Amino acid sequence: MRRKVVVTGVGVVSPVGNDVPTFWKALCEGVSGIRRISHFDPSELPVTIGAECGEVIPAGMGAKDLRRRDRYALYALQAADEAWAQAGIDLDKEDPERCGVVLGSGIGGLETIEEQHLVYVKKGARAISPLMLPKILSNMAAGEVAIRLGLRGPNKAVVTACASGAQSIADAANYIRSGHSDIMLGGGSEASVVPFGVAGFAAIKALSRRNDAPEKASRPFDIERDGFVIGEGAGLLVLESEEHAKARGAEILCEIGGYGETCDAYHVVAPRPDGSGAAAAMRIALDDAQINASEVDYFNAHGTSTKYNDIAESQAFAAVFGDDMPPVSSTKSMIGHLLGAAGAVEAVACVMSIITGVMHPSVNYEFPDPECPVNIIANTAREGQVRVAMSNSLGFGGHNASLLLKRYE
Numbered sequence: 237m238r239r240k241v242v243v244t245g246v247g248v249v250s251p252v253g254n255d256v257p258t259f260w261k262a263l264c265e266g267v268s269g270i271r272r273i274s275h276f277d278p279s280e281l282p283v284t285i286g287a288e289c290g291e292v293i294p295a296g297m298g299a300k301d302l303r304r305r306d307r308y309a310l311y312a313l314q315a316a317d318e319a320w321a322q323a324g325i326d327l328d329k330e331d332p333e334r335c336g337v338v339l340g341s342g343i344g345g346l347e348t349i350e351e352q353h354l355v356y357v358k359k360g361a362r363a364i365s366p367l368m369l370p371k372i373l374s375n376m377a378a379g380e381v382a383i384r385l386g387l388r389g390p391n392k393a394v395v396t397a398c399a400s401g402a403q404s405i406a407d408a409a410n411y412i413r414s415g416h417s418d419i420m421l422g423g424g425s426e427a428s429v430v431p432f433g434v435a436g437f438a439a440i441k442a443l444s445r446r447n448d449a450p451e452k453a454s455r456p457f458d459i460e461r462d463g464f465v466i467g468e469g470a471g472l473l474v475l476e477s478e479e480h481a482k483a484r485g486a487e488i489l490c491e492i493g494g495y496g497e498t499c500d501a502y503h504v505v506a507p508r509p510d511g512s513g514a515a516a517a518m519r520i521a522l523d524d525a526q527i528n529a530s531e532v533d534y535f536n537a538h539g540t541s542t543k544y545n546d547i548a549e550s551q552a553f554a555a556v557f558g559d560d561m562p563p564v565s566s567t568k569s570m571i572g573h574l575l576g577a578a579g580a581v582e583a584v585a586c587v588m589s590i591i592t593g594v595m596h597p598s599v600n601y602e603f604p605d606p607e608c609p610v611n612i613i614a615n616t617a618r619e620g621q622v623r624v625a626m627s628n629s630l631g632f633g634g635h636n637a638s639l640l641l642k643r644y645e
Contacts, residue, residue, distance in 0.1 A: 238413040241492040242481050242644055245323030245474030246584045247315035249425075251287035251467055251571045255318055260588045263596040264617045268451040268570045270465050275429055283438045285450040286429040287467030287572030294384075304367055305380065306345030307427035311470035311577075312377035313384055316421060320385055323474040324486060325419060327386050335419040336389030337378045338408040339472070340400030342576030342631070343428055344374035350432040377425045381472075389417050395576070397631030398538075399497070400424050401471060402579030402639045406495040408475050418480045423472035423580035437466055440505060442542060454573075455600035456539035456566035457546050457608040464540040467572030471580030473587070490590045493527065493624065493642035496520025500634030506544055507630060511551030514538075514628060517636040518556045525640045527624060532562045532640075534595045534620075536582045536627040537610070539566025540573055549628065550608040563620070565598040565613040579629030579637060586625040586641050594619055 248255065251269025252262035262269070270287045278284040293302065294313040302310065316337075327335070348371040355363050370376060375393035382391045390411050394404045401424025408422030437443050444463040446453035454465045481488055498520070500513035507514070522529055538549055553561055567582045568574075574581055589595050594617055601614040622643070629637045 239415060240478040241409040241412045241475050242478050243473050243489045243492065243587055244476050244481050244486045245319035246489065246587050247318030247472045248470065248581055248584050249289050249292055249311040249315050250469040250581055251289055254290055254292060254314060256584065263567065263570060263585060264594055266570065266597050266599045266615060268599060270450045270453055270572055272450060273429060276431055278434065281431065281434055281438065283434055283443045283445055284447045285453055285465060286434065287465055288429050289469050306348045306371040308341055308345055308425045309377040309380045311427060312339055312381055312425035315423065315470040315472045316381045316385065319421065319472045319474045330419065332386055332388040334389050334417050335387040336411060336417055337382045337387055337391050337421045338394060338404040339378035339381060339421065340394035340404035340424040340576050341374045341377060341426055342395065342397045342400050343426065345372035346428045346433050347430045348372045350430050381421060396635040397633055398575055398578055399629045399631035399635035399637040400576035400579065401581065402583065402627065402629035402637040403497060405473055405580060405583055405639060406637065409492045409495065412475055412477050418477055420475045421472050422475055423470065424577040425470035426575045426577040427468045428575055429466055429468045434466055444541065452600050454541045454569050456537065456541045456569050456598055457550065457605060457610055457612060458601050459603045459605035461541040461543065461546065464542055464568065465572035467574045469571070469574050469581055470577050471584045473583060488644045490587050491642045491644045494521040494525025494640040496524060496638045498636045500636065502634055505632050507548040509544065509548055511548040511555065513634060513636045514549055514552035514630055515555040517638040518552060518626065521626065521638040521640045525642065527640065529557050530560050532624045532626050533622045534589055534625045535562050535564045536586050536625065537564050537566045538628040538630045539568050539598065541568065545630065547607045549630065550610050553610055561611040563595055563613050563618060564610045565596055569599045579627065579639065582627050583639055583641070586627050589622045589625050590641060590643050593621055595622065
C-alpha cells in the first residue's frame with residue numbers, strides 16, 4: 237500500500253515577489269512582473285523584455301558566498317529556506333538519510349556559462365575560473381540545498397526542459413510513496429534571463445517581440461499572442477508522508493493526489509498538434525489520484541502564449557474534460573515562462589488556490605482565439621472552493637507532465 241504524500245511547506249522566488257505571500261498577492265491582483273530587461277543592456281537583441289527577479293541574497297551569505305554560486309542556485313536556496321521554515325522541521329529529530337531533494341533545472345548555470353565563455357575568448361584557457369564547473373552544473377542547486385539543510389537522503393536533478401519542475405515534485409513524492417524517504421524537497425530553479433538565453437530563444441522565434449508593451453506581451457490563449465516571455469525564479473515544496481507529518485504535529489497544506497507523464501515523440505520544440513500527449517498525461521494523473529475529470533475545480537495551464545502550444549493544450553483540455561471544463565488560468569501571463577522552474581512555481585500557485593479558495597486570473601485575455609476554447613479566468617481573480625487543482629508542464633523534447641493536488645481531508 238503506497239503512502240499518502242502531503243505538502244507542509246512552500247517557497248518561491250519569482251518576478252512578482254521573492255516570498256509566497258508577496259507572490260500570491262500579486263497574482264491574485266493581476267500584477268505583471270514583465271518589464272524591459274535590466275540585468276544587462278538588451279538593446280542589441282531583437283527581444284528586450286523579460287520577467288526578472290529582484291536581488292536574492294540567502295540568509296547568512298556574504299559577497300564571497302554569492303560569487304561562488306550561479307543565480308539559479310541562489311534562487312533555489314532562497315525558496316528552500318522559505319519552504320523549510322514553513323514546514324517547521326527540526327532535523328535533529330529526523331534521520332537525515334531519509335530526507336532528500338529532487339530539484340530540476342532546464343539549463344542550469346547559463347549566466348556562468350556565458351560569462352566564462354567570454355573570459356575564454358578574450359583571455360584564454362588559463363583565465364577560466366575554477367568555480368565555473370560547480371556553478372554551471374544542472375544538479376548543483378539540488379546539491380547546494382542538501383548541503384545547506386543537511387539532507388543526506390536521495391538527491392538528484394531532473395532535466396526535462398519546461399517539465400523539469402513538475403517532474404521533480406513527482407519524483408520527490410514517489411520516494412515518499414514507496415517508503416524510501418520521510419521528507420523530500422521537490423521543485424525547480426532557473427535563471428536564464430541572460431543575453432545568450434534571450435538570443436537563443438529569439439532565434440527559434442519562440443519569444444514575444446512586444447517590446448513596446450512588456451506587460452501586455454504574455455497573453456495565453458489570446459488570438460494576438462506572439463510568443464512567450466522568458467522568466468526566472470524558483471519554487472519548492474516540502475513533501476512528507478501523512479504519517480510523518482501528523483506524528484510531528486505539522487500543519488498540512490494539501491495532498492499530492494496524482495501525477496502523469498508522457499512523451500509526444502513528435503518534434504524537438506513543437507507539441508503534437510492534437511494535444512494527445514498532454515491529454516494522456518492528464519488522464520494518467522486523474523487515474524493515479526482515482527479522481528474523475530468532473531471533480532477538478534481548477535486547472536493551472538502550461539499556457540505559454542505561443543501559437544501552437546496554446547492550441548495543442550486547448551485540444552488536450554477538450555479531449556479530457558469535454559464540455560465540463562474547469563476554470564483555467566495561466567500564471568505565465570504575469571511572470572513569463574520560468575522554463576525548468578515553471579511547473580514548480582505553478583504548483584505553489586495551486587497549493588495557494590486550495591488553501592485560500594481563490595483562483596488567480598489569466599491577464600491580457602482580450603481577444604478570444606476560436607482555436608483555444610478554454611474556460612479562462614479572464615483578467616480578474618475568482619473565488620470558489622478548490623478541492624482539486626491540476627497543473628500542466630509541457631517541455632521541449634515532447635515532455636508532458638501533469639500534476640494533481642488535493643485538499644487534505
